[in-house]
Amino acid sequence: MRIAFFVNSIESETPGYTTTALALAAVQRGHSVVYVEPGDFILRPDDGLAVSAAVLPDASYKTPDKLHAALKDAAKQKKTFAISDIDIVFLRNDPSLDVTDRPWAANAGVMFGRLAAERGVIVVNDPDGLGQAQSKLYLQSFPEAVRPATLISRNITEIRAFIDKNSKGCIVKPLQG
Known part of the structure; x- marks a missing residue:
């Protein structure tokens, strides 16, 4: 082959x-x-x-x-x-x-x-x-039971509030990549 x-x-x-x-x-x-x-x-x-x-x-x-x-x-x-x-x-x-x-x-x-x-x-x-699956939005099509809490935003205030609310930590990734 x-x-x-x-x-x-x-x-x-x-x-x-x-x-x-x-x-x-x-x-x-x-x-x-x-x-x-x-x-x-x-x-x-x-x-x-x-x-x-x-x-x-x-x-x-x-x-x-x-x-x-x-x-x-x-x-x-x-x-x-x-x-x-x-x-x-x-x-x-x-x-x-x-x-x-x-x-x-x-x-x-x-x-x-x-x-x-x-x-x-x-x-x-x-x-x-x-x-x-070229962006993280794809994960939102999965059932809520199998995906982590997710915030998709470019707003720094929203991002900081989300991180503060999750005391065990967060993973931050770009929308694409």
């Missing part, structure tokens, strides 16, 4: 990432592994979908470090594949990392995943589910 891992940036991948462990396991089981970044997908005028991908050479990588080194080299020379030549796409990017510096890339994984799924490719990390 040819397995594609869609990531924010090959440059920012590390040997300790779960994506690296997944890629290593796939290669060790005889699968072909490619990495795709947000700017790598191509939708042609005939509606054909393709990807420009960094192809990991077939090798018996013993450690994540060895695979990671091979990935860095592979990123220097990408190869273009029709999406029909990809069996599975793992959406492994974090949209929040691209919101500020590359806003065009933030939703690229979800959009690419949908296009690939429409063309019969198995997409792991459902793009529609990821699209729904």
